[in-house]
Amino acid sequence: MLVGISLAGAGGLLSACRTGLNQTGSGNRNEPTAGELGPADITATEDLMREHGVLRRALLVYREAATRLRQDPNSVPPDVLEKTAQLFRVFGEDYHERKLEEQFILPLVKKFRNPAEAYVDVLMAQHARGREITDYVLSVTKGDRIPSNTATQLVAALESFARMYDHHAAIEDTIVFPAWKGSLGEAELDELGAKFEEIEAAHFGDDDGFEAAVLRMQEIEASLGLSDLATFTAPPPAKASE
Numbered sequence: 001m002l003v004g005i006s007l008a009g010a011g012g013l014l015s016a017c018r019t020g021l022n023q024t025g026s027g028n029r030n031e032p033t034a035g036e037l038g039p040a041d042i043t044a045t046e047d048l049m050r051e052h053g054v055l056r057r058a059l060l061v062y063r064e065a066a067t068r069l070r071q072d073p074n075s076v077p078p079d080v081l082e083k084t085a086q087l088f089r090v091f092g093e094d095y096h097e098r099k100l101e102e103q104f105i106l107p108l109v110k111k112f113r114n115p116a117e118a119y120v121d122v123l124m125a126q127h128a129r130g131r132e133i134t135d136y137v138l139s140v141t142k143g144d145r146i147p148s149n150t151a152t153q154l155v156a157a158l159e160s161f162a163r164m165y166d167h168h169a170a171i172e173d174t175i176v177f178p179a180w181k182g183s184l185g186e187a188e189l190d191e192l193g194a195k196f197e198e199i200e201a202a203h204f205g206d207d208d209g210f211e212a213a214v215l216r217m218q219e220i221e222a223s224l225g226l227s228d229l230a231t232f233t234a235p236p237p238a239k240a241s242e
Helices: 010-024 044-071 078-111 115-140 148-182 186-204 209-223
Strands: none
Touching: 044 078, 044 148, 044 186, 044 209, 078 115, 078 148, 078 186, 078 209, 115 148, 186 209
């Protein structure tokens, strides 16, 4: 599991995820692994946005857990939230935010004085607030059950975290990342794409950190019965009265 994983320990995580899915039969067997999805050539911008996809899947788990906790504090195994928070910590906060966005993206956007610059300080503040909330989630999910006297506060934390990061990621994907990409030449983007791969390898070891995170999310989703995409299809709208 992700708890206690070192910065270079994602290889163990990747193996654990594969073993867990194979042993339990959990997960969507029709869902390909990240390595099966197509060519390995990923641009720096695509890399950032697909990492946001992993984090959005974690937000879905938070929202679903919040809904269930509101109905029954004993309905959500704490280890599910602990694993999700640890994934967000290791993959989202320690790697995606600290190693990429805060080192390469946001400083450059601020330097070039474009309209996206107005978002940088808020995005950095939200990174910090997100880490505070992750600390809190980890602190209340250590035991065998979620304390009933913390359920209301935990629901509020999960929902506010998901609300914040939904808009946060949308602003980055539609304003900040395009502005960053537009400030660089093609050769610079290629160089940074290679640099991001080097950082990922150094952070997670020899295995693909993105693939490890996708596999872990499949495992978490399966444990809550969230693996089938069809279950999220919206019902048809009511017929308009004539």
